[in-house]
Amino acid sequence: MRVTKFEHAALRIDHVGQTIVVDPGMFTTPLDDVQQLVAIVITHEHPDHWTSAHLDRLLRAAPGTPIYAPAGVAAAAEGYEITVVEPGESVTVGEFALRFFGGEHAVIHSSMPLVQNVGVLINEQLYYPGDSYAIPEGVAVDTLAAPIGAPWLKIGEAMDFVLAVAPERAFGTHDMTLSTIGRNMHQQRLQWATEQGGGRYFDLQAGDALDL
Known part of the structure; x- marks a missing residue:
């Protein structure tokens, strides 16, 4: 299985000729040449x-590719057919097994309402929490896509999240809100946190891939 990081929070996962795309948002360039x-x-x-x-x-x-997301996305994405998923649910699609965790977006500010958020574990290997610090309880995480910059993110809390998950490998995502200096500094902090559990941290730039 191979994961490719794109700008900000978007990931592409390829496995035996099939592909999943995760979180293609407004800071991400068009994802072209996506096969199967x-x-x-x-x-x-x-x-x-x-x-x-x-x-x-x-x-x-x-055409017809299923979209898995929490109910808040289904309400916001009017006109799209969304398969609503909740924490605790599992889905198998093609060569991919998906398990969902979490439930809520991290707090940005008390004046802003919380929205639903699901973390996703793909093929029991790659875990991405979305905009949360949701820990996949009972899972030995091979590879963690760890948020490193956001209005809701404090780097100490992000470090504690990585320490709690203790992945074998990790790389940073959710990073377009950071300057180059800030991104490098946050990468160093998460590298330290990853290494405390014996893991290895990878500095993936947009377009870089990691074989799992």
């Missing part, structure tokens, strides 16, 4: 995690 797309996963309704332009482009290339 079998699913789209959207962790929550905020536009940095999905846009109609991205969905339209992907669905034109692969």
Whole structure:
């Protein structure tokens, strides 16, 4: 299985000729040349995690591709057929087994309402929490896609999240809100946290891939 990081929160996962796209949002360049797309996963309704332009482009290339997301996305993405998923549910689509965790977006500010958010574990290997610190209880995480920058993110809390998950491997995502200096600094902090559990941290730039 191979995961490719794109700008901000978007991920592409390829396995035995099939592909899943996760969180293609407004800070992500168009995802072209996606072959054998079998699913789209959207962790929550905020536009940095999905846009109609991205969905339209992907669905034109692969009509009928199922979209898995929490109920908040189904309400926001009017006109799209969304398969609603909740924490604790599992889905098998093509060569991919998906398990969902969490339930709520991390708090940005008390003045802003919380929205639903699901973390997704793919083929028991790759875990991505969306905009949350939801820990996949009972799972030995091989590879963690760890958020490193956001209005809701404090780097100490992000470090504690990585320490709690203790993945074998990790890389940073959700990073377009950071300057180059800030991104490098946060990468170093999460590298330290990953190494405390004996894991290895990878500095993936947009377009870089990691074989799992």
